[in-house]
Amino acid sequence: MNWTPYDEPLMTGDEILEILRSTGAIVEGHFELPDGLHTAAVLRTVKATQFAPFNRKLCFEIVRHFLELDIHVVIAAGAGAVPVAVEVGRQLEARAIFVDSCGDMPALHPGFELHEGERAIVVQGVLRHDTEIDGVEALLRKANARLIGIGSIIDARQARRRYTVKDVAAIQLSPPVHPANDCPLCAAGMELMLMD
16 A cells, blocks of 8 residues: 555654654754854754654645645755655655755756746745745746745744745744853853754
8 A cells, every 4th residue: 555645644742852852853952053142952854854754754744734735846945955845745746846045045956947837835944034935935936936835844933924825834943042142051051062
């Protein structure tokens, strides 16, 4: 018997967290982020999505919202989202493509195209800011393609735009961030850990 998306059981938040923690996709401690802010958790979904069984389960938490919406193309908004786009595309029987960062504006990776009228989902592993989607939205508008939804494994946005399309995630986690000079973790004497 072949697997279909309808065969995948829904996961609880605790089951999602267990996958993310056990694979190292969530690491808790005291970290300095690339922008200099401090946080108690680092989120890296590629640590989980590199494993096909976990990727399938996590991505179904996105797919289930789009099963009846005739999606033509799934676009990875960044390199870390490529495994997500491929799996979501596989489950929806849609093309999976990705963008390359080219300064302020992303571009479709050479060889990929968007076509007029195509129905698209934009995916991200960890969605930290709505601006991560803006460049892909512009590419869709330029091609006269249609954005149907946004999906992420972890929605880590501190503030969210109100989209007129589906905006879904497997789980919402927003670890607080603090300026280095006003960090409660530093004040508590927690050792600053290096990110690998």
